[in-house]
Amino acid sequence: MQIIDGWLYWALLSGLLAAMTAIFTKVGLKDVDPDYGTLIPTVVIAVVIAGYVYFLDKWKNPFALNARTLLFLTLSGLATAASRVCYFRALKTGAAGNVAPVDKLRVVLVAVLAFVFLGERPSARAWLGVILVGVGVVMIGWKK
Numbered sequence: 238m239q240i241i242d243g244w245l246y247w248a249l250l251s252g253l254l255a256a257m258t259a260i261f262t263k264v265g266l267k268d269v270d271p272d273y274g275t276l277i278p279t280v281v282i283a284v285v286i287a288g289y290v291y292f293l294d295k296w297k298n299p300f301a302l303n304a305r306t307l308l309f310l311t312l313s314g315l316a317t318a319a320s321r322v323c324y325f326r327a328l329k330t331g332a333a334g335n336v337a338p339v340d341k342l343r344v345v346l347v348a349v350l351a352f353v354f355l356g357e358r359p360s361a362r363a364w365l366g367v368i369l370v371g372v373g374v375v376m377i378g379w380k381k
Contacts, residue, residue, distance in 0.1 A: 256337070262325060263333040271329040275321050338377050345371040 258278075266274045290296050299307065327336045348367040351357040359367070 259328065259333045259337040263328050266325065266329045271325040272322060274329075275325045279318070279321065335377055339374050341370060342374045345374070 262274070262278070265277075302310075324336070324340055327340070345367055348357075348359060348364070352359070
């Protein structure tokens with residue numbers, strides 16, 4: 238008997254690890270420029286993922302991928318890099334307890350963009366959750 242769906246397990250684990258990332262990053266940026274500080278974990282990520290893919294014998298020539306796949310995965314990498322630079326800059330000067338939740342505005346944006354561009358149709362309950370996340374982000378970011 239499966240307790241939770243496979244995707245939910247991985248998503249929860251991702252959330253836990255992302256929370257740890259915010260804390261480790263905040264501490265690690267104490268005495269370093271946030272742009273330079275972004276480089277170190279990014280190199281670590283590249284080395285670890287390359288080793289992981291190689292170890293699982295999933296390595297392929299990326300240039301053998303079709304052009305559309307390569308384009309969108311490249312755009313994903315560029316967006317991720319830009320996101321990390323912004324996130325590290327925010328963590329350098331902001332409280333991790335504020336920065337990380339506001340960064341989760343991505344929940345709202347992904348739901349809207351997936352609706353518009355991918356044709357995804359979340360349930361009413363899912364939209365309520367998305368709205369609540371949006372309200373939470375506004376409450377955290379609202380100046381007194």
